[in-house]
Amino acid sequence: xxxxxxxxxxxxxxxxxxxxxxxxxxxxxxxxxxxxxxxxxxxxxxxxxxxxxxxxxxxxxxxxxxxxxxxxxxxxxxxxxxxxxxxxxxxxxxxxxxxxxxxxxxxxxxxxxxxxxxxxxxxxxxxxxxxxxxxxxxxxxxxxxxxxxxxxxxxxxxxxxxxxxxxxxxxxxxxxxxxxxxxxxxxxxxxxxxxxxxxxxxxxxxxxxxxxxxxxxxxxxxxxxxxxxxxxxxxxxxxxxxxxxxxxxxxxxxxxxxxxxxxxxxxxxxxxxxxxxxxxxxxxxxxxxxxxxxxxxxxxxxxxxxxxxxxxxxxxxxxxxxxxxxxxxxxxxxxxxxxxxxxxxxxxxxxxxxxxxxxxxxxxxxxxxxxxxxxxxxxxxxxxxxxxxxxxxxxxxxxxxxxxxxxxxxxxxxxxxxxxxxxxxxxxxxxxxxxxxxxxxxxxxxxxxxxxxxxxxxx
Numbered sequence: 001x002x003x004x005x006x007x008x009x010x011x012x013x014x015x016x017x018x019x020x021x022x023x024x025x026x027x028x029x030x031x032x033x034x035x036x037x038x039x040x041x042x043x044x045x046x047x048x049x050x051x052x053x054x055x056x057x058x059x060x061x062x063x064x065x066x067x068x069x070x071x072x073x074x075x076x077x078x079x080x081x082x083x084x085x086x087x088x089x090x091x092x093x094x095x096x097x098x099x100x101x102x103x104x105x106x107x108x109x110x111x112x113x114x115x116x117x118x119x120x121x122x123x124x125x126x127x128x129x130x131x132x133x134x135x136x137x138x139x140x141x142x143x144x145x146x147x148x149x150x151x152x153x154x155x156x157x158x159x160x161x162x163x164x165x166x167x168x169x170x171x172x173x174x175x176x177x178x179x180x181x182x183x184x185x186x187x188x189x190x191x192x193x194x195x196x197x198x199x200x201x202x203x204x205x206x207x208x209x210x211x212x213x214x215x216x217x218x219x220x221x222x223x224x225x226x227x228x229x230x231x232x233x234x235x236x237x238x239x240x241x242x243x244x245x246x247x248x249x250x251x252x253x254x255x256x257x258x259x260x261x262x263x264x265x266x267x268x269x270x271x272x273x274x275x276x277x278x279x280x281x282x283x284x285x286x287x288x289x290x291x292x293x294x295x296x297x298x299x300x301x302x303x304x305x306x307x308x309x310x311x312x313x314x315x316x317x318x319x320x321x322x323x324x325x326x327x328x329x330x331x332x333x334x335x336x337x338x339x340x341x342x343x344x345x346x347x348x349x350x351x352x353x354x355x356x357x358x359x360x361x362x363x364x365x366x367x368x369x370x371x372x373x374x375x376x377x378x379x380x381x382x383x384x385x386x387x388x389x390x391x392x393x394x395x396x397x398x399x400x401x402x403x404x405x406x407x408x409x410x411x412x413x414x415x416x417x418x419x420x421x422x423x424x425x426x427x428x429x430x431x432x433x434x435x436x437x438x439x440x441x442x443x444x445x446x447x448x449x450x451x452x453x454x455x456x457x458x459x
Contacts, residue, residue: 013287017038023091038086048074050167066174106257153176218231266291287299359436369398372396372403374407390420
């Protein structure tokens with residue numbers, strides 16, 4: 001193996017794969033260093049198995065069939081990301097743990113490699129809160145929950161964010177009794193408050209016991225292996241056959257020798273500028289290890305941006321998170337891009353709101369849960385001419401994850417809001433709701449007109 005490389009990528013998840021492929025397309029022969037299988041968390045313990053489980057649960061399959069489906073999906077997708085495929089694409093692969101010896105030198109299990117350019121893409125791992133007694137319980141995380149062979153009769157989920165909510169609903173539909181414990185005042189606390197309300201109502205209708213404003217103070221093992229007794233504030237106790245910890249992620253940055261390389265961190269996450277360069281010359285970082293946007297598609301985009309900047313004399317491309325959408329795959333789905341209403345209030349934002357009960361396709365499908373919220377703001381010179389520009393959007397609907405991309409495109413291209421209202425949409429489609437909402441910026445539509453964005457409520 002060549003010990004001097006043009007570019008070395010550390011981490012073989014979405015960010016690392018995106019970076020390595022971008023380098024190969026630019027004519028380099030990059031080296032991809034990965035501990036474990038290529039594909040990382042997304043392929044083996046994240047997006048692929050979780051969404052497969054969610055789909056199987058929605059179809060009413062048994063737990064055994066659902067778990068078999070997840071393993072089958074992981075196998076199919078992992079086979080598209082193996083070493084041989086990457087080598088045919090012009091990317092060398094080395095499996096092992098990388099540790100920086102200096103800014104331009106790493107040690108991979110005793111093999112010393114050098115490069116003027118590195119891309120860090122080591123991802124993140126589940127964050128475990130410092131709760132008394134938690135270490136005495138064989139708790140689950142996204143890293144091992146898909147290894148279960150038997151459906152637990154009851155599941156307690158610590159954390160009401162996207163991972164906690166998605167798996168809570170899936171396991172409830174598979175037949176488990178589920179309790180969700182969230183210390184903040186609502187589920188999905190980073191989303192619009194109205195979105196949290198819709199999901200809370202959906203959980204209530206499906207029999208999921210939701211405890212918000214609840215903090216777990218202590219945990220102790222139950223009578224059977226893996227079971228737990230969770231002590232909440234106020235002396236309440238929740239007993240469950242299994243406990244899933246889903247309170248967030250922490251950067252997988254330990255053991256990399258970042259100090260030797262001169263790479264600074266903040267709260268464990270690697271510090272980067274808008275060009276994704278770290279505090280060390282010649283080292284860029286992408287994906288979850290940066291703490292910027294913990295999404296597969298964001299990591300892939302970062303990987304390509306970082307390599308473009310690494311190969312330029314002066315960094316030119318910036319990572320712009322404002323146009324990157326994300327989805328929580330509950331039922332209904334929660335799609336989001338850009339600003340929330342509260343964030344847009346300081347930018348002269350206006351809000352168009354449309355409940356799905358007024359969308360004909362939702363009525364025809366018999367699922368009118370949710371809403372569309374489009375947020376537009378003035379341009380620097382033209383102000384609100386043409387409706388201004390889209391600043392953000394939230395879509396809560398059965399197809400919310402698909403509908404959000406039209407708003408993402410509007411933000412990315414800085415199009416006039418009026419273009420969304422002008423574009424003819426096929427009837428009756430879910431996406432026609434985007435046009436219905438956008439039209440509110442220009443006229444009253446069935447009693448609805450865009451209003452000024454409201455500032456956050458002071459509690």
